[in-house]
Amino acid sequence: MLGPGLITGASDDDPSGIATYAQTGAVFGYRNLWLALFSLPFMTAVQEMCGKIGIVTGKGLAGAIRTRYGRTILFGAVGLLFLANTVNIGADLGAMAASAKLLLPGHFVFWLFFFAFLIVFLQILVPYRRYAKVLKYLALSLFAYVIASFFVSADWGAVARGTFFPSVSLSPEFWMNVVAFLGTTISPYLFFWQAGEEVEEEIVKGEIREMGKGIPKFSSRDIDDMRTDTVIGMVFSNLVSFFIILVSAATLHANGVTGIETADQAASALLPFAGEYAFFLFAAGIIGTGLLSVPVLAGSASYAVSESLGWREGLGKRFSRAKGFYGIIILASLLGLLVNFLPVPPFKMLYYAAVLNGIAAPPLLFFILGISGDRKIMGKYANSRTLNVLGYATALLMSLSVVLLFIFLL
Numbered sequence: 001m002l003g004p005g006l007i008t009g010a011s012d013d014d015p016s017g018i019a020t021y022a023q024t025g026a027v028f029g030y031r032n033l034w035l036a037l038f039s040l041p042f043m044t045a046v047q048e049m050c051g052k053i054g055i056v057t058g059k060g061l062a063g064a065i066r067t068r069y070g071r072t073i074l075f076g077a078v079g080l081l082f083l084a085n086t087v088n089i090g091a092d093l094g095a096m097a098a099s100a101k102l103l104l105p106g107h108f109v110f111w112l113f114f115f116a117f118l119i120v121f122l123q124i125l126v127p128y129r130r131y132a133k134v135l136k137y138l139a140l141s142l143f144a145y146v147i148a149s150f151f152v153s154a155d156w157g158a159v160a161r162g163t164f165f166p167s168v169s170l171s172p173e174f175w176m177n178v179v180a181f182l183g184t185t186i187s188p189y190l191f192f193w194q195a196g197e198e199v200e201e202e203i204v205k206g207e208i209r210e211m212g213k214g215i216p217k218f219s220s221r222d223i224d225d226m227r228t229d230t231v232i233g234m235v236f237s238n239l240v241s242f243f244i245i246l247v248s249a250a251t252l253h254a255n256g257v258t259g260i261e262t263a264d265q266a267a268s269a270l271l272p273f274a275g276e277y278a279f280f281l282f283a284a285g286i287i288g289t290g291l292l293s294v295p296v297l298a299g300s301a302s303y304a305v306s307e308s309l310g311w312r313e314g315l316g317k318r319f320s321r322a323k324g325f326y327g328i329i330i331l332a333s334l335l336g337l338l339v340n341f342l343p344v345p346p347f348k349m350l351y352y353a354a355v356l357n358g359i360a361a362p363p364l365l366f367f368i369l370g371i372s373g374d375r376k377i378m379g380k381y382a383n384s385r386t387l388n389v390l391g392y393a394t395a396l397l398m399s400l401s402v403v404l405l406f407i408f409l410l
Helices: 004-011 014-026 034-057 061-069 071-103 110-125 128-151 156-164 172-185 186-203 220-249 263-309 323-339 345-374 375-381 385-409
Strands: none
Touching: 004 034, 004 128, 004 263, 004 385, 014 071, 014 172, 014 220, 014 263, 034 061, 034 156, 034 172, 034 186, 034 220, 034 345, 034 375, 034 385, 061 071, 061 110, 061 186, 061 263, 061 345, 061 375, 071 110, 071 186, 071 263, 071 323, 071 345, 110 128, 110 263, 110 323, 128 186, 156 220, 172 220, 172 345, 172 385, 186 220, 186 263, 186 345, 220 263, 220 323, 263 323, 345 375, 345 385, 375 385
């Protein structure tokens, strides 16, 4: 039963996210563990709405936005998404290559090209049913961070206080961390990916012939399964982010190490304080989650661009039948690879990706709420009052995040 929701939740803990969570633990110790609990209902509500849009309309998110709001508005949002995803792909590929270099012989550039070409090769040549299974099993790599927590000496009293009793500060550093955490957790690429994958699942089940073509023959059971899948995926995602913060707080913060700027740097810094096992798990986890998240980043960009332009799309199609769709995946991956050769420090790369995601998220959230709350489109599956409250709270929270981000930038 687990599928798009689990893959979406797991891909949220990409190498860029790992760097953000590790920095949270290194700088603030256990005090900001509450953020993992706080963000859970918001991201769950948003992803459920995206999943429902895919199932009910038989279209990806871009197709649904185009139908209700028109192409002009859609092009602006998709342009921002593509830019943000490309920078994010670059940051993730760089973290994967640097982590592989920690564990295995080989130059950074070799591993960079190896992972980029491997990911593109799998997306193009492996049929969707098999590829979805590959991604689900890759999600298991995130348990590395849960297991790593058994190799550190955590202060469980402080863990409980940091989780259930929020510690709020007026310092710019604190709010910058909150903004980065939300931007990493509630990211636009997840919106497009889950909606697209729910339609891919309908095609596999024979409920619709092609994405965006016809009316899907789904049942209430499909909606219930999607909701369960999404809740499990988001709980899994936040559980992993919780343990990354915990491990970093118990080792790096406890020993005065606060200058973590990349995911692989976090793994290296663990070695003297947590031992070889925790170091290996942390570094290997970065590679595993990168193999999961980079295809999601490239795939979500391709779903958005292809639907905006009316191209054939879908990982279930062969390359010859969806050249434009796979061409966007190749282009996004190639540009992401080239980003690593720009004279930009890794931390700034992650920062720029967070800024772009933060700017793209609020308008998209309002589009999602407009579509998923419209009874003409969604019928009886339109948003409940609870889902609307959580959805609008998320949109306002992310809008505030952008305002705060610009204040701190200035």
